[in-house]
């Protein structure tokens with residue numbers, strides 16, 4: 001590969017809407033229990049947007065924080081990529097709305113639809129723009145408002161999701177920087193697409209009274225099958241980047257996996273044989289925020305002083321598509 005430059009994470013940010021709904025609140029809304037949700041998923045609280053909030057609002061808040069952390073100004077942004085499946089609109093893209101909100105210059109801005117892998121897919125695209133020299137600073141955001149796509153009559157899915165956003169400034173590394181994205185590996189397997197799908201609202205099944213009545217504009221998921229595929233594919237992508245770079249799992253300082261289910265994260269950790277103390281988990285506070293889960297966990301760990309400059313972080317995700325990926329970085 002002809003790599004002119006390397007890319008690094010220069011700063012991170014996150015935002016979670018103010019309204020917090022815990023498992024006891026959910027007990028009053030659906031036939032479920034705190035005990036079931038905790039033991040099956042590890043979740044306790046999740047944040048939901050206010051009536052007047054949408055994905056671009058959450059994304060803009062996180063973007064400001066990432067810019068500040070990277071000590072960059074809005075005019076430094078050369079590229080905006082948003083990973084989301086719950087955009088403000090089918091079009092224009094949420095990235096273009098964020099660009100307007102920030103007052104950013106006429107940079108390229110677009111969305112990526114890769115489900116819960118959205119942030120890693122978007123980061124990998126940004127990395128390539130930086131490595132080939134086309135841009136110097138890319139704003140990458142993972143944002144979801146899944147509370148707007150929830151079927152409150154399906155207890156198997158409605159308790160699982162939360163709203164939030166996380167952002168990273170991915171910048172060209174200086175020759176003196178130790179931080180850099182070491183390697184990435186992204187995959188998809190479209191043959192499993194129907195296991196996790198919002199069936200209506202697109203060109204296949206446009207909105208009708210019937211599609212609304214039948215909850216076809218909400219998340220439909222075969223949880224059991226997704227569970228097994230999640231562990232297998234995240235493990236495979238992690239192994240691919242580790243082996244390709246001759247890295248042993250013992251050299252990893254932190255593992256950040258997509259926060260979909262505590263049992264999935266623990267199974268992945270066991271399979272990788274990584275010290276559980278190195279696994280970052282915040283699912284109890286946010287539930288599954290899809291494309292936002294990795295950048296939220298990353299930002300929290302950085303601000304808490306867990307992840308420090310020079311640490312090696314392995315991030316891995318899995319989501320609708322089915323998509324999956326892993327990214328190995330020195331922070």
Ligand SMILES: CC(C)(COP(=O)(O)OP(=O)(O)OC[C@H]1O[C@@H](n2cnc3c(N)ncnc32)[C@H](O)[C@@H]1OP(=O)(O)O)[C@@H](O)C(=O)NCCC(=O)NCCS
Pocket residue numbers: 031032033036037040041115116155156157159196221222223224226227230260261264288318319320
């Ligand atoms: C969804 C998930 C938590 C379900 O857990 P599970 O252990 O597989 O549970 P099951 O679906 O087999 O259901 C077990 C029982 O709990 C019940 N149940 C389901 N949801 C419930 C809820 N919210 N509260 C109480 N009981 C519930 C089911 O009805 C079922 O009852 P039954 O045995 O009487 O039929 C789990 O499969 C999962 O996390 N899958 C992956 C999801 C995921 O990663 N999604 C995002 C991908 S990015």
